[in-house]
Amino acid sequence: IKLNTRVTANINAVTPLVNAIMPPVLIIELLLGLPGNLMALWVFCHHLQSWTPNIVYLLNLVLADFLLLVSLPFRIDHMLRGENWIFGDAWCRINHFMLSVNRSASIGFMTAVAVDRYFKVVHPHHKVNFISLRQAGAIACIIWIVVISLRLPLLTNVLLSEKNSVCNNTIHCNNVSICRSFNSYKDPPKGIKLHYIVYMAEYFLPLMVLIFCSIRVTCILHHCQMDKKKLKRAVRSVLVIVVIFNICFLPGIATGISGLYLQKLGNKYCDAYRLNNQLFGLSMGFTYLNSTLDPFIYCFSNSLFRNEIKKSINWFGLVELRLSCSDNAENR
Template sequence: MTLTIGIQLEGVILPPVLTIDVILGLLGNMVALWIFCFKLKAWNPNNLFLFNLVIADFFALVSLPLRIDALLRGYWVFGDGLCRINLFLMFSNRSASIALMTVVAIYRYFKVVHPHHCFNRMTKRQAAYVSVFVWLLVISPRVPMLAYSHIKGRANSTQCFFFTSYKEASRGIIILVGMHRILTVLEFIIPLAMLLFCSIRISSFLKERQMGKKDKVRKAMHVCAAIVTVFMVCFLPTTVTTIGVWVIRSYRPWDCTAFYTFTQLTIVSFGLNFLNSALDPIVYVFSSSMFRKALCSSLPRTLCCGRGNETPESTSGTQSTSQDELKSMRASRGSEAM
């Protein structure tokens, strides 16, 4: 009976959620990719980090249609090789998205709070090195997933799942699952702490230096709160359910019902992970004035009502590293941070 409830929970909730993620994510990220490749007249480190975030989102989005098909059919038909690649892309996207969002937040923090720090003199080549390092950092722990088969069952009962009791699995698989659970928790808690720190410091910095501009302070604080909220909504459920699976397996190994319930909730919560791919284009708009201006210049005038009235004071406040924006930011003591 528990098995039936679990399959219904997963099969009913995930397909529509993942379909919405794919549709919104592809639309938003295709527009973002077009802006980055054809509309931006100049690149800076911030835009390079955001471009890598687009690539990470595409990795996830191309993996989701296979997962949706398997959920609708009730079984996996694409074989062992695509199962490994599918799981690798899904989990790598989560790690890469979190890492790159954290890098963008840290970069913005230094641009706003410490405008004279040497970190702000980062070149495009150095930013490329940072991006490569981030990719290696997040992909390396996931590579072992490609070395093991995750296919369970046969014929019309074949499943491609990373989460299982693994009573029949090798010690290598058990260690791999344990590493995954540790990473899932750490890669949420540590970046969340950094995001909160950066957001609070930016908000307090702006508030101290814009005593007469309460609307701008409020707007900046709302943007910071929105980024943290999106992060919490997309990644907190997976972290909580993963901890639940971990605790039950460690302290209540006989409770199969609870273990299976949390396992199914963990799988379902990954639908929210990929909602991040649909919401990231909003991050691009808030985080790069160059991206925002390129987008507005590409839209019909009626869809970009504030376009004609934008000034450096109202449109900057991002991590843009162009000299004009940096001078403007320093002249106003960081008042254009959002």
């Protein structure tokens, strides 16, 4: 059942609740995420001689976060203006492309870090554990190529439409240009359909991988007699990734799927769909939170970053710095 033009325009109208709550939330996330990722970038580049495949994946996670941090000020401005996008359709598409690439790349490199931990603990003698930096860089490049290729439709999508419906990613409603990638399309173009499919698949497929890795690593911890301290760190590393993954991406996927379902039910569910749209808008606050929480992954997954944090804290005289040889062995 398709929504008629009048209802579609009404559903696509601005959402005052989202515009009131999201700007301060996004500003806080921007202010917290920027210094954490700048420090991570400095740490990893400062220890070039100690690079491992694990650091290669984490560094690419940092680079993905910068795509989000560059894009957030424009989203904040958009909401402060009552969802009036003033930067034009081309930058609207680029902005959504950067946000989507950040989400996809973050998920990809989170999964890569978790799989790296899994092989080091569950299959310590597997050849995957002995790949070179060049091979790790090739894996990172493949992840970027796949992510960018799947998100290109957000740049190339062109849909001519009549007043109060969608033109590219921008809706013109009551003289307000709303820049969204999820809208009530009467007939979504193929690029947008692909965007929806990727949005869902990139959550559920990595989730299964992360759950498998966490279960296997936890089982090894309980049944193996090897270095328990190192195993516990590996378990914490994977579990932190699973927790951050779900905190950031589960709300968006849940409200996104329910919105697509309500849209199929027809006009009588318009109010429920409109409410779901607001919840989906609020869920983006959790999605953008990943750049703020990713430094926890760096800290739990790599001793270089953890030791730099200890040094920084020790510089203020708050704790005693303790560096162990086991931390250095953890990065191998």
